[in-house]
Amino acid sequence: MRTQNFSKTTSLLLIATFALALAGSVSAADPAVPYAKSSDGLPTFLSDGLGNDTLELVTFFLFFVGYIAMGAAFVFFMSERNSVAPQYRTTMTISALIVGIAAFHYYYMRGVYADYGSVSIEYRYMDWIITVPLMALKFPSLVGKDAITDAKFLGMGFTGVCFSGALIMIGFGYLGESGAIDGMLGLFLGGVGWVMIIVATGTPWSSGKGVDNDKIAPELMWSTNALRWFIVVGWVIYPIGYLFNPTAGISDAVSAEIMAVLYNIADIINKIGFGVVAWMGAKKATEALAAAE
Numbered sequence: 341m342r343t344q345n346f347s348k349t350t351s352l353l354l355i356a357t358f359a360l361a362l363a364g365s366v367s368a369a370d371p372a373v374p375y376a377k378s379s380d381g382l383p384t385f386l387s388d389g390l391g392n393d394t395l396e397l398v399t400f401f402l403f404f405v406g407y408i409a410m411g412a413a414f415v416f417f418m419s420e421r422n423s424v425a426p427q428y429r430t431t432m433t434i435s436a437l438i439v440g441i442a443a444f445h446y447y448y449m450r451g452v453y454a455d456y457g458s459v460s461i462e463y464r465y466m467d468w469i470i471t472v473p474l475m476a477l478k479f480p481s482l483v484g485k486d487a488i489t490d491a492k493f494l495g496m497g498f499t500g501v502c503f504s505g506a507l508i509m510i511g512f513g514y515l516g517e518s519g520a521i522d523g524m525l526g527l528f529l530g531g532v533g534w535v536m537i538i539v540a541t542g543t544p545w546s547s548g549k550g551v552d553n554d555k556i557a558p559e560l561m562w563s564t565n566a567l568r569w570f571i572v573v574g575w576v577i578y579p580i581g582y583l584f585n586p587t588a589g590i591s592d593a594v595s596a597e598i599m600a601v602l603y604n605i606a607d608i609i610n611k612i613g614f615g616v617v618a619w620m621g622a623k624k625a626t627e628a629l630a631a632a633e
Contacts, residue, residue, distance in 0.1 A: 392597070399459070399597040402604040403450035410443035413612045420619055425629050428622035431481040435615030438471045442611050459596040461585070464603060465514040472510055475571075475614055476502035479541055479551055482618050483564055487555040493540075498550030501540040509533030513578075516588050523588030527579060537571060544568045559628045563621025570610050570617075577606035 417436040421429050445467035452460040480488050480498065488498050496504060509530045516526015542548025544565040556564055581602030586594040 395595070395597045395601075396457075399600050399604075400450075400453060402601055403446060403453055406604045406608055407443055407446040407450050409608055409612060410439040410446055413439040413615060414443060417615055417619065423626075424619075424622040425626040427484070428482065428625060431478060431618050431622055434474055434477055434481055435618055438474050438611050439615060441470050441474075442467055442607060446607075453600075459600045461514070461517050461587075465510060465517075468510045468513075469507070471611065472506040473503050475611075476506060476537060476541065478567060478614060478618055479564070482567075482621060483551065483556045483560055487552050489550055489552050491549045493536075493549070498540055501550060502537055505533040505536030505540065507533070508536065513582065517582065517585045519587040519589070523582075523585070523590045526588065527582055527590065530582075531579070534575065541571060542568055543572055557625055557628070559624045560621045563617045563624075566617040566621075567614060570614055574606070574610045574613070577602055577609075581606065 414436050417432050417439065421432040421436070424432060445463050448463045449460050452458060452463065477499070479502075490497070493501050510533070512521070512526045512529035512533070514526075515521045516523045516530065538548070540548050540550040542551050542553070547553040551564075553561070553564075581599045582588060583591050584595050584599040584602070586596055
């Protein structure tokens with residue numbers, strides 16, 4: 341039976357995730373000064389006529405959609421983990437971790453917006469500082485160690501470059517959005533980290549410095565390039581959202597709600613999409629292995 345084959349790591353992951361969700365529900369249940377609720381159970385600021393009520397409602401809606409979608413994706417990836425060959429189960433575990441961690445943070449971001457009417461960048465960056473490096477780990481877990489080159493940059497291999505790039509991108513992005521440094525400087529330096537990840541993983545048209553296309557199994561090539569499309573194109577939504585941050589001070593057209601909407605859409609597309617295309621590749625590779633036996 342598939343459900344009888346859950347590994348110890350998988351079981352611990354499930355327990356930890358449910359424990360975090362329970363802790364989150366307890367700590368978020370008693371906000372200090374929450375907004376009053378209207379007769380329909382929604383926060384009153386969504387229909388008070390102050391500001392853009394439609395945009396606020398869309399923002400509120402997308403926080404809920406993000407929370408539920410990430411949670412549903414977590415269940416799906418965990419349930420599908422043992423439907424793929426053993427060498428691809430780490431990929432499925434990473435996919436589940438990414439959306440599980442995101443669901444946890446979206447629960448908090450939803451709570452902050454519902455209770456206080458404010459968009460939290462702190463919870464957002466807590467999520468990203470964990471999940472973005474995990475997204476880079478998808479490559480070696482999916483394509484296999486043989487496809488990862490020995491190329492070095494400043495003494496770092498593929499994993500080191502991707503992790504460093506993620507930390508640079510997220511770290512400077514937060515400093516820029518929080519107002520700790522100039523917003524444009526934060527955007528530029530964060531972009532350097534993004535470029536590091538692209539150079540290491542490659543583009544849909546070429547191998548990366550850290551990934552050799554010639555050593556990737558043919559049945560995994562489509563999924564590998566799809567992951568690259570997410571990084572090269574899908575991640576473009578994030579710097580666009582950054583431009584609307586009121587604290588960064590880059591543009592006069594600032595709106596925390598527009599920023600949140602763009603970030604939420606980007607997260608739903610990229611985090612869930614990343615996992616889905618990796619799952620598709622793992623399933624196809626598993627079928628190829630079975631046919632070869």
